[in-house]
Amino acid sequence: MRITEVETLKLRYVMDVPMADAVHYMPERNLLLVQVHTDEGHVGLGECAAYGGTLDSMEAVVLGDLRPTLLGEDPFTVERLWSKMAWRSHQRGHRGMLPMAISGVDIALWDIIGQATKTPLYRLLGAYRDTLDAYASAGFYAGNKGVAEVAEEFAGYAARGFRFGKMKVGRNPDVMTNPLHDMWASDYALCSLDEDVERVKAVRRAVGPGFKLAIDVNNAWTPAVTLRFMRQVDDQDIFWLEEPVPTDDVAGSAEIAHVLDVPVAGYESETGLGGFRDLIERKAVDIVQPDVIWTGGITECKKVAALAHAHRLPVIPHVFSSAVAAIANMHFIASIPNGGLLEFDQNPNPLRSELFEEPIEVGSDGRVPLPERPGLGVMLNQATVDRYRVETDPTPV
Numbered sequence: 197m198r199i200t201e202v203e204t205l206k207l208r209y210v211m212d213v214p215m216a217d218a219v220h221y222m223p224e225r226n227l228l229l230v231q232v233h234t235d236e237g238h239v240g241l242g243e244c245a246a247y248g249g250t251l252d253s254m255e256a257v258v259l260g261d262l263r264p265t266l267l268g269e270d271p272f273t274v275e276r277l278w279s280k281m282a283w284r285s286h287q288r289g290h291r292g293m294l295p296m297a298i299s300g301v302d303i304a305l306w307d308i309i310g311q312a313t314k315t316p317l318y319r320l321l322g323a324y325r326d327t328l329d330a331y332a333s334a335g336f337y338a339g340n341k342g343v344a345e346v347a348e349e350f351a352g353y354a355a356r357g358f359r360f361g362k363m364k365v366g367r368n369p370d371v372m373t374n375p376l377h378d379m380w381a382s383d384y385a386l387c388s389l390d391e392d393v394e395r396v397k398a399v400r401r402a403v404g405p406g407f408k409l410a411i412d413v414n415n416a417w418t419p420a421v422t423l424r425f426m427r428q429v430d431d432q433d434i435f436w437l438e439e440p441v442p443t444d445d446v447a448g449s450a451e452i453a454h455v456l457d458v459p460v461a462g463y464e465s466e467t468g469l470g471g472f473r474d475l476i477e478r479k480a481v482d483i484v485q486p487d488v489i490w491t492g493g494i495t496e497c498k499k500v501a502a503l504a505h506a507h508r509l510p511v512i513p514h515v516f517s518s519a520v521a522a523i524a525n526m527h528f529i530a531s532i533p534n535g536g537l538l539e540f541d542q543n544p545n546p547l548r549s550e551l552f553e554e555p556i557e558v559g560s561d562g563r564v565p566l567p568e569r570p571g572l573g574v575m576l577n578q579a580t581v582d583r584y585r586v587e588t589d590p591t592p593v
């Protein structure tokens with residue numbers, strides 16, 4: 197079997213109300229899909245994380261730098277192709293855009309292998325489990341959302357059967373070194389550190405004591421700010437603390453992880469096996485959070501998971517894009533012994549909820565089963581693709 201073509205699809209959904217986390221303003225949800233074709237008629241599907249810039253720039257890496265390496269090659273040699281893609285462009289840096297671009301191709305290659313062997317991907321990868329617990333990824337900032345609204349939002353997730361959830365904190369202009377000050381729309385939906393304490397307490401009251409509630413800082417704080425904040429929510433039973441400091445402050449994250457008994461989780465914005473090796477070996481994280489569309493595909497994430505397992509650490513991947521990102525991460529999570537929890541974005545996004553012929557649904561028990569069809573086991577809904585497809589994406593927000 198040979199690879200005959202590599203194509204991309206760019207999709208955009210413009211939100212009715214923009215949302216934000218600690219530092220990122222999100223007026224729209226954009227995604228870059230990759231389709232790899234073979235001479236036997238298979239079409240593998242993948243997605244490249246395209247955060248932090250335009251879809252056009254990420255597409256240029258896939259089609260310009262990676263495609264020539266793939267054409268005419270055997271898709272089953274995914275490990276070798278991964279290495280070729282990484283090394284032939286290694287001067288551009290082994291973190292960031294290159295692993296993001298390789299991720300989409302790698303997922304598509306694994307989809308082809310699953311289709312060709314008529315095997316669901318999670319089974320091909322080892323099938324530790326066939327059902328995942330979903331956690332409600334939510335509690336974003338928005339211009340129309342205050343303390344009462346975010347509490348009401350979480351009461352709704354608990355009522356729908358979710359037993360796990362995560363809310364945003366950190367959009368604090370009163371934190372002097374917050375990267376927020378340099379970001380797009382840095383005056384949108386702001387919140388003081390003290391108001392964030394109130395948001396967390398209000399959400400805890402709304403969901404009750406049994407609910408596992410995590411908080412996500414998206415790199416906004418320093419170790420000192422983090423420790424002060426965590427003292428103020430010490431009685432709120434925080435399930436984990438995500439990305440408290442900038443990703444390259446490995447020493448700062450390690451200091452926090454050493455002092456707190458709340459697990460430190462991260463770092464979605466790290467990429468590649470080497471980046472996660474540094475986080476794990478320097479004890480900067482208690483929970484490891486790669487993402488198959490961002491870290492370097494399924495091939496790289498399996499290695500990150502094995503490294504985490506060797507250090508007795510759980511893996512709870514970052515999952516925050518389209519339905520393709522969700523299904524690809526689901527197969528990965530189901531295949532590893534040290535995982536089982538799926539991040540499930542609760543913000544309105546038809547590129548997650550309407551992209552497949554059969555949408556991914558969370559049951560009333562808060563659980564999601566893996567599909568039993570070959571490969572990723574999904575088909576794109578052509579009407580949704582046609583509706584949200586864009587030819588170019590020149591704007592970086």
Ligand SMILES: [Mg+2]
Pocket residue numbers: 412414438439464514
């Ligand atoms: Mg996060």
